[in-house]
Amino acid sequence: MPPRKPVNEEPCPVARSVDLIGDRWSLLVVRDAFDGMRRFGDFQRSLGVARNILSDRLHKLVDAGILETQAASDGTSYQEYVLTAKGGSLFPIVVALRQWGEQHLFERGERHSVLIDKRTGKPIPRMVPQAKDGSVLLPAATEVRKVP
Template sequence: MTSPKSMPDEPCPVARSVDLIGDRWSLLIVRNAFDGMRRFGDFQRSLGVARNILSDRLRKLVEAEILAMRGASDGTAYQEYVLTEKGESLFPVVVALRQWGEQHLFTRGERHSVLIDKRTGKAVPFMAPIAHDGVVLAPAATEVQKIQ
């Protein structure tokens, strides 16, 4: 699945990821799915996005196997959108964006939401890439290597 501007032979995993889930609506749909949202109408009301745009993004997320459609759990005729295993693997991406936003986009004391660990009731610790020995990696301590 590619957009008209995408390059299917793009060797950069960041570029391919952004091509698929990098627009505002796709990421917010995934965020809402993590929060338990399942139905088209609920996504539409929550996001305030036009129905045609929402339909397009949901279709692309289903085609990419990030979401799957299934019959409604309450037995009604509605369809629900649920995260697949591939979709659930986006959780660290959503958490990283959330934490970056908390750190850089809110003034001190400004209201915002916080992600809580249900087991402990405490805020999820800040995510950071770590080396095999547990040391936090700074950007300068890494490099990109192209593989064939």
């Protein structure tokens, strides 16, 4: 097996992204942050993950600029983890994973959580890649131009 390239030398954006946020716990921390979680204990209760693993993922996400720490909003001595603008830009990724899971991992009629638009109270529409003219882009209509 060839040695793995250091992430900062990898020319593929997908590979760099997966290296940073592609493990189960990092993505679920980001998901929970979008749901409003901010404290270590809340993440741990939600995820059921070991403290050392959660601590590692939170540090990794803070170091990458996806989360930042700030003093607790209630004035206690705790710190809270909040999404940065960079972290907030992961929202379409979380939505895409959610929608893929809804489509492929649940039986017809099986109950699951639903992401709704707060303004309308209705589920958000399905996300699809679009061309500049608004038409749906299928994989066969795209290509990756690799770095030589």
